Amino acid sequence: MGEALSSAYRADRGAVLARLIAVVGDFDLAEDALHDAVLAAAETWPGDGVPANPAAWLFTTARRKAIDRLRRGAARDRRQRSWGELAIAWDAGSPGPATGPIADDRLRLIFTCCHPALELEARVALTLRALGGLSTEEVAAAFLVPVPTMAQRVVRAKRKIRGAGIGYRVPDPGDLPQRLESVLAVIYLIFNAGYLPADGAELVRVDLCQEAIRLAEVLVELLPGEPEPLGLSALLLLQDARRPARTDVDGRPLTLEEQDRSRWDQAMISTGLERLGRAHDLGRPGPHQVKAAIAALHSCAPGAESTDWPGIVRLYDQLYGWEPTPVVRLNRAVAVAMAEGPESGLSELEDPAVAGALRHYHLFHLTRADLLRRAGRVDEAAAAYAEARGRTANRAEHAFVDRRLAELGGPDGARTPDPARRAR
Amino acid sequence: MRYMLIIANDESHPIPGGPGWDDLMAEYAAFSEKLSSFGKPWSGDPLAPPETATTVRVRDAKTVTIDGPFAETKEWMSGYYIIETDGLDQALAAAAMVPSAKYGAVEVRPIAEM
Numbered sequence: 003m004g005e006a007l008s009s010a011y012r013a014d015r016g017a018v019l020a021r022l023i024a025v026v027g028d029f030d031l032a033e034d035a036l037h038d039a040v041l042a043a044a045e046t047w048p049g050d051g052v053p054a055n056p057a058a059w060l061f062t063t064a065r066r067k068a069i070d071r072l073r074r075g076a077a078r079d080r081r082q083r084s085w086g087e088l089a090i091a092w093d094a095g096s097p098g099p100a101t102g103p104i105a106d107d108r109l110r111l112i113f114t115c116c117h118p119a120l121e122l123e124a125r126v127a128l129t130l131r132a133l134g135g136l137s138t139e140e141v142a143a144a145f146l147v148p149v150p151t152m153a154q155r156v157v158r159a160k161r162k163i164r165g166a167g168i169g170y171r172v173p174d175p176g177d178l179p180q181r182l183e184s185v186l187a188v189i190y191l192i193f194n195a196g197y198l199p200a201d202g203a204e205l206v207r208v209d210l211c212q213e214a215i216r217l218a219e220v221l222v223e224l225l226p227g228e229p230e231p232l233g234l235s236a237l238l239l240l241q242d243a244r245r246p247a248r249t250d251v252d253g254r255p256l257t258l259e260e261q262d263r264s265r266w267d268q269a270m271i272s273t274g275l276e277r278l279g280r281a282h283d284l285g286r287p288g289p290h291q292v293k294a295a296i297a298a299l300h301s302c303a304p305g306a307e308s309t310d311w312p313g314i315v316r317l318y319d320q321l322y323g324w325e326p327t328p329v330v331r332l333n334r335a336v337a338v339a340m341a342e343g344p345e346s347g348l349s350e351l352e353d354p355a356v357a358g359a360l361r362h363y364h365l366f367h368l369t370r371a372d373l374l375r376r377a378g379r380v381d382e383a384a385a386a387y388a389e390a391r392g393r394t395a396n397r398a399e400h401a402f403v404d405r406r407l408a409e410l411g412g413p414d415g416a417r418t419p420d421p422a423r424r425a426r
Numbered sequence: 427m428r429y430m431l432i433i434a435n436d437e438s439h440p441i442p443g444g445p446g447w448d449d450l451m452a453e454y455a456a457f458s459e460k461l462s463s464f465g466k467p468w469s470g471d472p473l474a475p476p477e478t479a480t481t482v483r484v485r486d487a488k489t490v491t492i493d494g495p496f497a498e499t500k501e502w503m504s505g506y507y508i509i510e511t512d513g514l515d516q517a518l519a520a521a522a523m524v525p526s527a528k529y530g531a532v533e534v535r536p537i538a539e540m
Contacts, residue, residue: 117514119514119518165536166514166534166536167427167429167511167513167514167517167536168513168514168515169512169513169514169515171513171515173515174515177515177519
């Protein structure tokens with residue numbers, strides 16, 4: 003019985019909560035009421051049996067609990083204004099599939115949670131809580147932040163939503179592109195926090211990646227006419243498809259070049275390519291679609307040598323138009339090195355606009371080290387690897403750098419067989 | 427909801443009679459008309475420069491008067507609007523239309539209704 007409750011809660015929490023927030027007009031009240039409803043379910047389901055539609059039961063019960071809470075607090079409560087909204091919504095339907103008004107609720111909630119007037123960390127936490135069904139404790143653990151810090155962020159953000167008048171609404175068409183950008187950025191950040199954890203032993207935090215993939219899918223479902231959510235969804239799938247091949251048997255990271263491409267998840271790749279195709283058909287290119295296209299060129303190549311590197315360089319040029327950042331230039335330099343040789347890539351990296359801005363970024367030093375190694379500049383490569391090692395706390399990445407340093411170390415270092423290759 | 431748009435400027439802002447001033451004033455006139463066209467009450471005024479400011483504090487029932495604004499910063503409050511909108515999004519859109527926003531900054535604060 004507990005299992006029925008937790009699976010109903012897990013699957014439908016987002017939809018039920020979104021509907022409740024829309025009905026009661028208050029994030030906290032909705033969460034408290036849903037909590038009450040879950041407690042009631044834990045009490046009654048074992049005796050009465052699991053209701054036919056657990057989500058509808060939770061919603062109806064939570065709505066009644068919200069009214070109880072409002073009644074109890076009505077005299078002193080600042081939420082009195084919500085009373086009216088509640089009365090109007092009294093006959094609102096119960097949650098069901100993600101269409102119609104329910105879909106609208108979730109969309110409103112996504113845009114509220116990702117409002118650019120909230121600090122970025124709070125946007126991530128609110129989104130994971132309200133739409134991903136993660137608890138504050140889980141979000142805190144995923145981002146390696148103490149629970150009270152994360153709880154404080156969430157409280158502050160909810161206070162701002164209420165106090166500053168951030169409405170639960172889908173932005174006007176004129177604001178949509180900019181606001182959608184913030185939503186996509188939050189989802190991509192969640193994915194990257196799972197794909198490239200800054201700390202800890204494992205290279206990938208699967209839960210966050212899957213949460214992000216699911217959120218991108220929700221967004222695609224809710225905004226079918228927008229190409230960028232499709233682009234993001236494609237990008238996440240194409241990147242995540244490589245997960246089984248990203249590390250060797252000992253969990254050490256492998257570069258794209260070293261990965262055994264037969265271990266890439268072909269089903270995910272084909273879904274990703276299909277979504278990218280749908281995005282392309284809408285005829286409005288954007289940064290996430292371009293990133294997905296870059297990932298697609300990798301996915302379709304049987305090996306690093308046969309990859310369309312000039313095509314990737316051109317896509318990075320296009321991406322730079324939307325995101326003129328040094329990180330985009332860093333990635334472009336890698337593609338240039340593959341297309342034209344390591345020295346060409348290195349001269350891109352030496353541009354002060356790149357080297358200056360990224361001097362604290364471990365992947366800059368790692369990339370530079372790699373290109374120096376390929377160019378046969380062994381001493382400089384060793385120094386750059388050491389620099390990179392000192393700038394990340396991820397132990398899997400330390401192991402990777404140590405392997406490279408060992409390869410460079412011996413008198414015939416450059417020719418030492420790569421242990422990762424043997425491990426495959 | 428009512429919001430205050432607090433306009434903060436620095437040295438880069440045009441000064442009366444200086445280059446760009448007349449254009450800026452024309453933009454402010456257009457902005458006023460735009461605000462009126464929304465059909466909701468609004469008010470707003472520019473402030474005299476910070477050199478004219480005097481700050482008063484009362485401590486132990488004694489009034490202490492100091493020359494200058496309450497905080498010495500590189501940016502100073504140079505004007506304000508009080509507008510009424512349906513929520514933060516509209517207030518942010520209005521703030522982006524304040525002509526001085528392209529020189530300094532506009533802080534958007536809800537009025538705490540008592």
